[in-house]
Every structure is written in structure tokens, then in C-alpha cells.
Amino acid sequence: MSQKKDLKMTYKEIQFRKGVYQLRNTRNNKLYIGSSMDLDRAWNSLNLQLKMGNFANTLLQQEWNDQQGQDFVYEIVEVLKETNDPQADVKADVKTLERLVMMELQPFGDKGYHTQKL
Structure with missing residues (x-):
């Protein structure tokens, strides 16, 4: 097998951490x-x-600009557990996890950069 094919196969086997993150303004x-x-x-x-x-x-962009990117911290909130189920819809699972974190942390108004959908 060629080196290029080997690299492609190796890349496909890599398990990337999937889940939810937050960008927190420490100010x-x-x-x-x-x-x-x-x-x-x-x-x-x-x-x-x-x-x-x-x-x-x-x-978020405006505050980032005003603070020149200072005082912002990237943090991983939740990592989706890996599954061996070929039927699993991992993208949908990640989005569901994001919605759960949003419900828990309520990053709206003075607490965050999101607008609450009614």
C-alpha cells in the first residue's frame, strides 16, 4: 500500500474529542x-x-475587539462519550449535548452572548 493511502487510513482511525466548549470573558x-x-x-x-x-x-466580536482578545478563556465543558454503535448519529448527539449545556448554564443577557429563543 502506498504511503498516501496509509496516511489516509491512519487519519480515518483517529478519534477526535467531540462535545461542547465555552469561551468565557473573565472580565x-x-x-x-x-x-x-x-x-x-x-x-x-x-x-x-x-x-x-x-x-x-x-x-462577542465587539467585546473581543474592545478587549483586544484579552481576558477570554477557551474551556471544554463536556466531551461526548465514544460509541461503537454504527447507527449512532454523533453530530445530532453533539448538538443535543450543546442544548443541554445551554439549558444548564443559561448564557443569555448579562450571563452570555446568546439570545434566548422563545
């Missing part, structure tokens, strides 16, 4: 909650978007 303790299929890479993506000034959440 005011506001939270931004998100989820990812790769928690270890999520911070790189989030950080890059914020540094480039094109993050979708305008309130």
Missing part, C-alpha cells in the same frame, strides 16, 4: 457556548475568526 464572566466534532481544533477556528473580525456573534 464579566459572560459565556459563549459552542460545540464541535473536534474540540482540540475548535479553539483554533474560533480564535482565527475572532482575530479576523468576522465571527458571527456580533456582541
